[in-house]
Amino acid sequence: xxxxxxxxxxxxxxxxxxxxxxxxxxxxxxxxxxxxxxxxxxxxxxxxxxxxxxxxxxxxxxxxxxxxxxxxxxxxxxxxxxxxxxxxxxxxxxxxxxxxxxxxxxxxxxxxxxxxxxxxxxxxxxxxxxxxxxxxxxxxxxxxxxxxxxxxxxxxxxxxxxxxxxxxxxxxxxxxxxxxxxxxxxxxxxxxxxxxxxxxxxxxxxxxxxxxxxxxxxxxxxxxxxxxxxxxxxxxxxxxxxxxxxxxxxxxxxxxxxxxxxxxxxxxxxxxxxxxxxxxxxxxxxxxxxxxxxxxxxxxxxxxxxxxxxxxxxxxxxxxxxxxxxxxxxxxxxxxxxxx
Amino acid sequence: xxxxxxxxxxxxxxxxxxxxxxxxxxxxxxxxxxxxxxxxxxxxxxxxxxxxxxxxxxxxxxxxxxxxxxxxxxxxxxxxxxxxxxxxxxxxxxxxxxxxxxxxxxxxxxxxxxxxxxxxxxxxxxxxxxxxxxxxxxxxxxxxxxxxxxxxxxxxxxxxxxxxxxxxxxxxxxxxxxxxxxxxxxxxxxxxxxxxxxxxxxxxxxxxxxxxxxxxxxxxxxxxxxxxxxxxxxxxxxxxxxxxxxxxxxxxxxxxxxxxxxxxxxxxxxxxxxxxxxxxxxxxxxxxxxxxxxxxxxxxxxxxxxxxxxxxxxxxxxxxxxxxxxxxxxxxxxxxxxxxxxxxxxxxxxxxxxxxxxxxxxxxxxxxxxxxxxxxxxxxxxxxxxxxxxxxxxxxxxxxxxxxxxxxxxxxxxxxxxxxxxxxxxxxxxxxxxxxxxxxxxxxxxxxxxxxxxxxxxxxxxxxxxxxxxxxxxxxxxxxxxxxxxxxxxxxxxxxxxxxxxx
Numbered sequence: 001x002x003x004x005x006x007x008x009x010x011x012x013x014x015x016x017x018x019x020x021x022x023x024x025x026x027x028x029x030x031x032x033x034x035x036x037x038x039x040x041x042x043x044x045x046x047x048x049x050x051x052x053x054x055x056x057x058x059x060x061x062x063x064x065x066x067x068x069x070x071x072x073x074x075x076x077x078x079x080x081x082x083x084x085x086x087x088x089x090x091x092x093x094x095x096x097x098x099x100x101x102x103x104x105x106x107x108x109x110x111x112x113x114x115x116x117x118x119x120x121x122x123x124x125x126x127x128x129x130x131x132x133x134x135x136x137x138x139x140x141x142x143x144x145x146x147x148x149x150x151x152x153x154x155x156x157x158x159x160x161x162x163x164x165x166x167x168x169x170x171x172x173x174x175x176x177x178x179x180x181x182x183x184x185x186x187x188x189x190x191x192x193x194x195x196x197x198x199x200x201x202x203x204x205x206x207x208x209x210x211x212x213x214x215x216x217x218x219x220x221x222x223x224x225x226x227x228x229x230x231x232x233x234x235x236x237x238x239x240x241x242x243x244x245x246x247x248x249x250x251x252x253x254x255x256x257x258x259x260x261x262x263x264x265x266x267x268x269x270x271x272x273x274x275x276x277x278x279x280x281x282x283x284x285x286x287x288x289x290x291x292x293x294x295x296x297x298x299x300x301x302x303x304x305x306x307x308x309x310x311x312x313x314x315x316x317x318x319x320x321x322x323x324x325x326x327x328x329x330x331x332x333x334x335x336x337x338x339x340x
Numbered sequence: 341x342x343x344x345x346x347x348x349x350x351x352x353x354x355x356x357x358x359x360x361x362x363x364x365x366x367x368x369x370x371x372x373x374x375x376x377x378x379x380x381x382x383x384x385x386x387x388x389x390x391x392x393x394x395x396x397x398x399x400x401x402x403x404x405x406x407x408x409x410x411x412x413x414x415x416x417x418x419x420x421x422x423x424x425x426x427x428x429x430x431x432x433x434x435x436x437x438x439x440x441x442x443x444x445x446x447x448x449x450x451x452x453x454x455x456x457x458x459x460x461x462x463x464x465x466x467x468x469x470x471x472x473x474x475x476x477x478x479x480x481x482x483x484x485x486x487x488x489x490x491x492x493x494x495x496x497x498x499x500x501x502x503x504x505x506x507x508x509x510x511x512x513x514x515x516x517x518x519x520x521x522x523x524x525x526x527x528x529x530x531x532x533x534x535x536x537x538x539x540x541x542x543x544x545x546x547x548x549x550x551x552x553x554x555x556x557x558x559x560x561x562x563x564x565x566x567x568x569x570x571x572x573x574x575x576x577x578x579x580x581x582x583x584x585x586x587x588x589x590x591x592x593x594x595x596x597x598x599x600x601x602x603x604x605x606x607x608x609x610x611x612x613x614x615x616x617x618x619x620x621x622x623x624x625x626x627x628x629x630x631x632x633x634x635x636x637x638x639x640x641x642x643x644x645x646x647x648x649x650x651x652x653x654x655x656x657x658x659x660x661x662x663x664x665x666x667x668x669x670x671x672x673x674x675x676x677x678x679x680x681x682x683x684x685x686x687x688x689x690x691x692x693x694x695x696x697x698x699x700x701x702x703x704x705x706x707x708x709x710x711x712x713x714x715x716x717x718x719x720x721x722x723x724x725x726x727x728x729x730x731x732x733x734x735x736x737x738x739x740x741x742x743x744x745x746x747x748x749x750x751x752x753x754x755x756x757x758x759x760x761x762x763x764x765x766x767x768x769x770x771x772x773x774x775x776x777x778x779x780x781x782x783x784x785x786x787x788x789x790x791x792x793x794x795x796x797x798x799x800x801x802x803x804x805x806x807x808x809x810x811x812x813x814x815x816x817x818x819x820x821x822x823x824x825x826x827x828x829x830x831x832x833x834x835x836x837x838x839x840x841x842x843x
Contacts, residue, residue, distance in 0.1 A: 072401070072403075072404055073400065073403055073407060076357075076361075079362070080360075080362075080408070081408065082407045083407060083408070088406075088407070142396075146399075146403065150403070150407070153407065178346075180350070181346055181349040184353070184354070185350065185356065185357050188354055188357055189357035189360065193361065203361055204358055204361070
């Protein structure tokens with residue numbers, strides 16, 4: 001799934017050793033410019049050397065690229081501010097379980113400055129370990145995983161959306177199985193606010209169901225052909241992008257929306273939700289800064305193809321080359337450049 | 341059942357999503373989060389959502405709120421509960437499975453339990469109800485009669501400290517006791533003895549200062565489970581939960597299972613005792629209903645049934661009201677909107693004088709069993725109860741993964757307590773907790789008696805339960821108590837067993 005093609009590169013600085021190093025996301029991949037040979041770093045760490053912080057972050061990212069907890073904790077929309085740093089993560093550990101704070105394995109490092117004038121305090125110490133023997137092993141594992149998710153969210157909004165995109169892309173390509181409730185909630189928690197914004201109604205007035213396919217969590221690439229699915233029975237053909245209807249008026253207006261889970265990666269994670277009064281229901285041709293989407297001008301009307309162009313609004317935004325030293329904005333803004 | 345659980349989990353997660361949406365003020369956000377917590381409790385109690393899944397969702401919601409600057413207490417108690425009961429599977433989250441101890445250790449299978457009914461025919465003195473020999477102990481619900489000259493002032497821990505237990509093979513036992521009740525110089529409760537008796541022992545004696553108090557006959561073979569049909573329940577999980585809530589509400593009529601020596605119940609006693617139960621009912625409001633109590637006149641006087649008196653006070657830790665309870669169950673797809681049970685519960689609450697219930701539905705007809713219990717406690721005068729201990733010693737078939745031994749019953753001046761030992765039951769770790777099972781007993785005259793869990797003792801692999809029967813049994817009254825038809829209903833299964841009672 002090439003969902004990530006509709007996003008520009010992003011970069012963040014993290015303390016690593018005695019300095020700060022950039023962690024870079026581009027085309028769906030994390031890279032460490034200061035550590036070009038990660039394999040060698042891992043071998044050194046296995047032999048007893050210190051594992052660089054950057055490498056730890058990259059490992060953690062890979063470990064959670066399919067973790068649905070990311071979707072529960074992470075942002076639902078551009079306006080949904082998720083504020084966390086690594087110190088907070090340690091506090092969470094204590095608050096969750098009523099245990100005293102776990103001892104930190106390294107002293108607190110001062111919060112590094114972030115290029116562009118901003119700062120993100122608290123990206124510093126590696127996580128402490130769970131107090132052994134206090135919790136069942138499985139619970140300890142869950143706590144540690146939760147802490148790691150918070151560490152990743154502490155990388156900032158741009159990385160939050162990109163990680164969420166990776167998670168949803170991973171789940172769109174496989175059967176949901178017992179994780180279906182989480183995927184339904186993840187989709188509802190993001191699509192309902194988008195539809196609410198589009199129609200000017202409360203998100204609580206929007207009922208969302210996944211547009212499901214026969215052999216994965218949802219349809220394949222948006223707008224593509226038919227997926228086999230029938231109201232939960234997976235035995236009929238359901239072509240198309242999904243469904244959206246609205247009823248009532250004023251305060252009594254309600255909407256029902258059904259889109260595939262892959263919409264989260266291909267559209268939502270790239271900021272492609274509402275563009276110039278259209279609700280984006282699928283991305284036909286992903287790309288940056290230009291993409292082609294399938295979008296609804298109004299409920300109960302057929303979708304139209306839109307050519308859209310993305311811009312990065314933040315004054316500290318990355319340029320198209322993603323040059324180091326620039327802070328990454330959460331998501332690009334998209335405008336319609338023409339109807340196809 | 342998997343589809344039911346998936347619907348319930350999806351519903352709770354969607355509620356959590358709604359709780360994460362921007363709120364106008366922090367209190368609104370915290371209120372929405374608390375709504376999720378209440379729904380989780382309801383769905384867990386209904387048996388449609390695993391405690392582990394609920395904990396996971398709440399802890400994640402707690403985290404998601406915190407990273408958005410919202411403080412909400414959602415999980416601390418639940419998490420501590422998880423931490424206190426370590427072990428694999430459901431044992432971690434509040435069940436004592438057959439074959440597992442609360443500490444997660446393997447214990448021998450069910451047939452390692454040997455249940456020995458008491459010998460009939462001993463009308464006076466100390467009485468054993470039944471002997472349950474488990475892998476690591478002996479559980480013996482019994483009535484111990486001490487010398488009347490001892491006086492109640494002396495009947496306390498020092499007296500128990502003088503008790504010793506030995507068997508005819510020379511084994512000495514560590515002896516301990518659950519909470520019990522006193523009636524004069526008689527104590528009724530459950531005796532726990534460790535270790536289990538060796539194979540060669542045939543008799544075990546409990547003595548105090550060399551004076552025999554109780555002799556227990558150890559026979560090599562135990563009783564097999566009684567022949568009782570186990571069938572699926574017709575009610576939906578939501579209806580079962582509402583029935584249990586209604587039964588707990590009826591249980592408020594029992595008052596405290598207190599020491600009779602403390603004298604007659606006061607209104608304060610009733611409030612204290614019922615408060616613990618009612619706080620779990622989801623029927624609390626702050627304003628008494630107009631018009632006062634329903635058709636049942638309680639000793640507390642007009643306008644305040646025992647339930648109403650408690651419920652009129654502010655409850656700091658909000659529980660779902662009936663409307664929210666029903667909305668949660670319907671939303672999760674475990675209660676039909678066409679079900680009559682919510683209206684029946686509302687009618688029961690109205691009859692008990694519980695304020696704040698929705699008016700609609702209160703005219704619904706009460707189920708006959710509920711009406712029978714209400715009618716008994718609505719009498720102006722209730723005949724005195726003759727004391728008696730009845731031994732039963734019946735092993736019930738497995739139901740919903742739980743095994744029960746009905747040891748016996750004790751009737752005293754304040755009522756009847758049915759003594760039951762269970763395994764595979766939800767671990768009762770908080771007052772007023774939903775026991776997960778309904779207990780009803782029918783006497784020979786056809787009268788139904790509701791069993792309400794009033795006390796429990798949590799062992800390593802078994803729980804000793806004390807169920808107050810409402811109305812009480814009347815040993816000695818012809819045709820009322822020599823055979824009990826016990827009906828136990830879990831979330832998915834129900835059994836009915838005819839049990840002989842030897843008074």
